[in-house]
Structure formats: C-alpha cells, structure tokens
Amino acid sequence: MEKINGVSFEEYAAACGNLAQGMPEETLLQILGLEKPVWDETLDKWNVRLGDLMTEDMNYATKYGELFANPKAGRFAGNTTAATAEELLHLAPDFETYQKIFWHQSVAAEHGVDPVSVLESYGIDIGKWGVLNMHYISYQNNLLDHTKPDYAEKYEHFTQVQDKWRSHFEGHYADQKSDLSGDINF
Numbered sequence: 001m002e003k004i005n006g007v008s009f010e011e012y013a014a015a016c017g018n019l020a021q022g023m024p025e026e027t028l029l030q031i032l033g034l035e036k037p038v039w040d041e042t043l044d045k046w047n048v049r050l051g052d053l054m055t056e057d058m059n060y061a062t063k064y065g066e067l068f069a070n071p072k073a074g075r076f077a078g079n080t081t082a083a084t085a086e087e088l089l090h091l092a093p094d095f096e097t098y099q100k101i102f103w104h105q106s107v108a109a110e111h112g113v114d115p116v117s118v119l120e121s122y123g124i125d126i127g128k129w130g131v132l133n134m135h136y137i138s139y140q141n142n143l144l145d146h147t148k149p150d151y152a153e154k155y156e157h158f159t160q161v162q163d164k165w166r167s168h169f170e171g172h173y174a175d176q177k178s179d180l181s182g183d184i185n186f
Contacts, residue, residue: 004049005042007032010073012046013064017071018080021127031079069134085135088128095143096161098136103165111173 001009015028029039053060067073072080092098101122105115119129143154 002049004045005034005038007034007042007046008074009046009050009053009060009063010067011075012042012050013067014071014073014076014080015043017068017127017130018076019127020068020125020130021071021083022125023080027079031075065130065134069131083128083131085131088131089135091122091124091128092132092136095136095139098132099161100165100168103162103169107166107169107173111176113173113176 004012007015011032015032018028019025025036025039029036032039034042050060050064070084072078092101101119101124104122105118108118109115116126119126124132140158143158145151148154
C-alpha cells in the first residue's frame, strides 16, 4: 500500500490510536523519525486519503478502527504505550458495565453534556474507550449471531440491558434541557 512521507496506512492508524491513548507526540515523532511539520502534513493527507479509501471500500473504516484500538502496527509494534482490551477490562469488566457507560455518555450528550467528561468520570479516556468499544462490539456481534440456536434469548438479554441503562440515564437527565444554540449571536 501507498505511504505518505514514509508512513503507511497501518502506521497512520496506529499513530492516531497511540496519540488517543496518551502517547506524547514527541515519542510518536521519534518512532516515525519525522519532524512535527512533516507529521502534521502526513496526518492531514492521510485524513483526506482515509475519506477517499472509505468511499471506495468501507472495509478501510473497519481496519482503521481495529488499528486505532490496537495500535501495535508497523514501527509501533514494539513501541506503544497503548493498552490492550484485556488490560482495560477492569474499567468495564462485563457487557452490563459497558452498556451502562455507553448509555450514560450517549444520553448525556443528547442533553448537552460532554460525553468525554462522562467517560473520564469512569476513568476512561477516548483512546481506552475505543479499545473497549472494539472489544464489546466483537462480543455483541457474537452475542447476536442469528444463526445460533439461542439467538432469541440472547437478543432478549441484550435488549433488556440496553433498555435498562438507556431508561436509567434518560430519567437521570430528564430535568436537564440542552440549549446548544444559547451562545450563538447573529
């Protein structure tokens, strides 16, 4: 695959994932052997190219998400500070907890609350949330495999957990109205 300023698609996605999980930019620049202006240009060009690639084939979005969540590709293979899902499961040790956090930040966002601040209240940053999302999306896809004989009961369990936490947080935020245009002056 093509490279931009010597950075492959895999390394670009891994770099973004590592940054999101707290890798200092100076460390990233050292690993890639780039100066900051060259990295900025590379990032801009890859961001545009990713949009083009996804227009051609949505599998690039999936691949980007996988590499973002598990950023140990290319030169980052042995040089990452990113945690694996197994290392982060203490933050959301089961599907129920994951759904609680998911619905908390989702409903909060609908009421004008920054979803990142909600994640932070659970000790999770956006990078860790990406890793946990990938883990639980895989779990959820397996759970909802309609070809398995116990699909109906697993689907019922899934919807009960979702409904429980969505309803809980809708009730929690029911008195909060969001005014997303209150600070706009024409």
